[in-house]
Amino acid sequence: MTNVVIIGGGPGGYEAALVASQLGGSVTVVEKKGLGGSAVLTDVVPSKSLIAASEVMSKVRDAEELGLRPASGAGTLFDAVTVDMCAVNQRVRSLASAQSHDIAARMATEGIRVIDGLGRLDGTEAVIATTHEGAEERLPADVTLVATGTRPRELPDAKPDGERILNWTQMYDIDERPRRLIVVGSGVTGAEFASAYHNLGIEVVLVSSRTHVLPSADDDAARVLQASFEGRGMTILSESRATAARRAGDGVVVSLADGREVEGSHVLMAVGSIPNTEGIGLAEAGVALSKSGHIVVDKVSRTSARGVYAAGDCTGVFALASVAAMQGRIAMWHSLGDAVAPLDLRTVSSNVFTAPEIATVGVTQGEVDAGLVAARAIVMPLKSNARAKMQSLHEGFMKVFCLPTTGIVIGGVVVAPYASELIHPLSLAVATKLTVDQVAQAFTVYPSLSGSIAEAARRLHTGGEEDEMY
Structure with missing residues (x-):
């Protein structure tokens, strides 16, 4: 043996x-x-469990667009729901x-x-x-x-103390509702926590050393996410590098390389591993x-x-x-x-659990733009999808890449609620080398968000130009 x-x-x-x-x-x-x-x-398990609570609050926040109001008629549904961080964690x-x-x-x-x-x-x-x-x-x-x-990687002058200065393993021990959460780092971990806490109704300041959030993600997707964050009131300090964090009374102060200081009640240091x-x-x-x-x-x-x-x-x-x-x-x-x-x-699908989610598989836009991969691509804005309209979804898109001659699907990007579920047909297509015609000929439910994937495949059959997203 x-x-x-x-x-x-x-x-x-x-x-x-x-x-x-x-x-x-x-x-x-x-x-x-x-x-x-x-x-x-x-x-993974705790962060996505936290995000599940934030997703509910996100739906509550947007419920008024669907004609839903609190029974009392005063305030909003979002204001009527209290987040108990102790119970959540x-x-x-x-x-x-x-x-x-x-x-x-x-x-x-x-x-x-x-x-x-x-x-x-x-x-x-x-x-x-x-x-x-x-x-x-x-x-x-x-x-x-x-x-x-x-x-978690630690900065010499921002050592986590488990109370106010935190790494991501310590975020689930918070029993109080942060007054103002500073998130240092705009990669996947930082973006997910910033999104979750902001959707829970907590003020969030995201410190990003890059020009936009998720610098390693699809550029179109990252721009949609940043616009969504800022449109919902999140403060993003782009091209700002944090150098230190210290306790200050019942809060924290984060020092930036350019001399500025950011004050909050808690800080999450999401600066790599x-x-x-x-x-x-x-x-x-x-x-x-x-x-x-x-x-x-x-x-x-x-x-x-x-x-x-x-x-x-x-x-x-x-x-x-x-x-x-x-x-x-x-x-x-x-x-x-x-x-x-x-x-x-090439067959690995991944997802960033923000609001909206970002899922990817196969080749990237960066590889195509750099000339490393020859591909045709098309983008279907989510706002043109019938089911998205019914659900009052405005942000996001479906992007499909295929080989120019054979039409074999070689990649895709989905920016939408539950993109982690919607990426699966594209993952299957990439793994099994399906053509856009084969994807287009498979039935989809009407109305459905996945219908936009089939529509993208149909348009790639005709050789249509890439759609404008904005």
């Missing part, structure tokens, strides 16, 4: 453990915080804990051993597990998977790291050390739970001799 030892119980780790067990391996997982890792306990923490326990139960059912503690490589043939009580155990390993994730790759024996085992400290892997999750694989955010490949899980599965399929296909990032 093959001994498989996995360091890290997040999506990359626990999904790999399930596959390894299925293929007959003797599997041990070493996890220091709890099964599910950061994705379940402090990142209590639910968030409860859901995260329940999900972690569900994973633990599945591990037990599959006969997978779980050790609560720290793991480090002992060469390439064993892992040393150290429990939180200090006991050590040497675990022989024919196959080792490192899935240790990342942690650092891989958890130091002190676990990687260099000694011959595992190569990048300059950023991420583990270098190939498309089947192999590291430079024989028998050692890696998955998840610690590899720096694509910081998504879905990618981490697939990397872990691929590692086990490959190492245990099952059929396997290399990781293909």
Whole structure:
């Protein structure tokens, strides 16, 4: 029987453990915080649970456009709803804990051993597990998977204190409603928290070092999101770099590089992440790291050390739970001799859970504009969609990319409520190399938001020019 030892119980780790067990391996997982890792306990599950509450408030805020009023006839529906941050965060923490326990139960059912503690490589043939009580155990390993994730990056002069100066793992311990939340960083994490708290009716100041939010996203999508944020009253300080944050009475003050200061009740420092790759024996085992400290892997999750694989955010490949899980599965399929296909990032769909959401798959507008990919594209504004009109949706669009000659769909962007659900037909098209004609010929429900995807495909058949968005 093959001994498989996995360091890290997040999506990359626990999904790999399930596959390894299925293929007959003797599997041990070493996890220091709890099964599910950061994705379940402090990142994906809690943040999206918080966002679920904010989505309801967003609908309440816009309900008047649909003719809905409070029964009393005074004020607005939004004013009539009170956000209890203590209750919201209590639910968030409860859901995260329940999900972690569900994973633990599945591990037990599959006969997978779980050790609560720290793991480090002992060469390439064993892992040393150290429990939180200090006991050590040497675990022989024919196959080792490192899935240790990342942690929030900290600025030297803005150290989180867990009360007023916070990183994203600490946001769910707030029991009071922030008077004014300053969010430093306009990447995915910063944008999602800024959007969620603003929709909960809290004043938000977003400090962005770039010209617009989500600098790595589709440029058209980022501009729509920024316009939406500002149109709803969020303050965005573009091209502003934060250098420090300090406590000031019952609030905080954030210092900017140009000498300005921003005052608020709380500040979220969302300034990137650092891989958890130091002190676990990687260099000694011959595992190569990048300059950023991420583990270098190939498309089947192999590291430079024989028998050692890696998955998840610690590899720096694509910081998504879905990618981490697939990397872990691929590692086990490959190492245990099952059929396997290399990781293909062209088929990965991703989503930013802001309001509106932004979902993408395949090639990007940047690649097309730079001449790296030859493609035709068309944009269908959401405001032209019948279902969107019924729901009083004004912001967003559907964009489809296809190859010029064959019409094969190679990418897409959706900016809309629940874009995370709407991107799936485009993901299927990209993964299976469907043509725009095949997409256009499939039935859609009328009325539906997904109808705009089929309409875009029909227009690409005729070779129409790209629509104007604005």
